[in-house]
Amino acid sequence: MSAITADKVLDIAQRLVQTRGYNGFSYRDIAEEIGIKSASIHYHFPSKADLGVALVSRYREAFAEELQDILTRNAEAPKRLKCFVALFRATLRDDRLCLCGMLGAEMGGLPAPVNNEVSGFFILCEAWLIDVLKQGRKAEEIAFRGNPQAVADQFLSLLEGAMVVARAMNDTDRFDRAANAFLRVLRTPDQD
C-alpha cells in the first residue's frame, strides 16, 4: 500500500530530524530502515525539500489538533498550560527534540519552503498561548504582570530551550524543573 509506506517514511524521517537534524540523515537511512530502495522514497517525496515540508505540515496539523483537544477537555488555564507542557515533555521522553525546535535552529541551511512551515508552527503556538493566558487572567485563574505576548514568548522559548538543554545534559529532570518553576509563578498566591 502506498499510504502505509509514505507514512513509514514520514515517521522515520521525523525521528531522524528530531534526533540528528535535517542534514544529519539521508534517503538511504530511511530506505534501509523500511527495507526498500532509496529511489522508492523519491516516488513518494520527489525531493528532500518536499519531504521536509510534508513532515512539518503533518506535525503542525497534529499539534493544532492536540491544542484544540486541550481546550475542549480542560476549562481552566493552569490545566491547559500543564497539558501544553506535557506535549513537549512526551517528545523529550524518547530523546527527541521538538521537530520545529530543531528545524528552527538549522534554518540557515534549509530549503525556504521548509522554513515557512516552521515559522507557521511557532505562530500557531504563540497564538494559542496568548489566548489561554488572556482568558486565564480574566477568569483570575492565573496571574502575571505585563502583556500576554511577553509571557507567551517566554513560555514557548523556555520549553524549546529546556528540551535542548535537558537532552544535552542527559537529564530530563532539568526540563521538568524549568517548566514547573515557570508554571508555579503563573499561579495566583491565593491558589497556592
Place this chain on the structure above:
Amino acid sequence: MSAITADKVLDIAQRLVQTRGYNGFSYRDIAEEIGIKSASIHYHFPSKADLGVALVSRYREAFAEELQDILTRNAEAPKRLKCFVALFRATLRDDRLCLCGMLGAEMGGLPAPVNNEVSGFFILCEAWLIDVLKQGRKAEEIAFRGNPQAVADQFLSLLEGAMVVARAMNDTDRFDRAANAFLRVLRTPDQD
C-alpha cells in the same frame, strides 16, 4: 602564518555551525571563503570531529572569561544577569545561534567528543547562574521562590530557546521580550 589560518578556519566554521548546523557545511565551504584548498584545512584540523572539538572548547573558554569579567565588573545580581543576557543577545544580533544551543540540538548526529564539550558548556553556565542567584538572593538584590537550580535551569533554557524562536520568527524583539520579562520577575517588588 599558521595561527592566523587556523583562527580564520575556526571563525568561519563557527559562523557556519551557528547558522546552518554541524552537518550543514563542509571543509570546502570554509576553504573557499579563505581562499585555500580544503586539504589545507585537514592540516590544521585532521578530522571534522577535531574541528568541532576545537570550536566548542574555544567558545567555552571565551565564554568562561566573559562570565568572570561580568563578576568583577558588576557587584549586583540584577546587573550580572542582565550582562548574561547581553552575551546571548549579541550572538543573535548577526543571526547566529549559541554555538552550543545548535550543537546541543544536533547531538544525536555528532561525534561523541563534540558532545562532551557541549555538555561542559551548559554545566559552566548553570554553575555560574546558580552562584549569582544564590548570592543575589542572600544580598536581597533579587527574589525568587524555590531553589536556585530550578531558576538557573529556567533562565538558561529560556535564553537558548528564545534565540531559536526569535530567529525562526525573524523577530529579535521576541528574544528581548522573553528575556526582560524573566528578569523583571526576579526583582523584588521594592526595587521596581
Place this chain on the structure above:
DNA sequence: CCAGTTATCTATCTACTACTAGATAGACAA
C-alpha cells in the same frame, strides 16, 4: 648553506549525496 619545520599545493580516493530513467510486477477496471 643546509636541515628541519610549517603550511600549502595537486591529485586522488572511497563513500555517499540527492536525484533520474526506464523496466517490472501486481491490482483494478473497461
Place this chain on the structure above:
DNA sequence: TTGTCTATCTAGTAGTAGATAGATAACTGG
C-alpha cells in the same frame, strides 16, 4: 483482453563528503 495506475526495482547520473599521499615552496635555526 487491454490498458492504466501504483509502487517498487535496477542501474545509473553528476556532484559532494571527509580524508590521504606526496610534492613543493617558504621560512628558521644552527
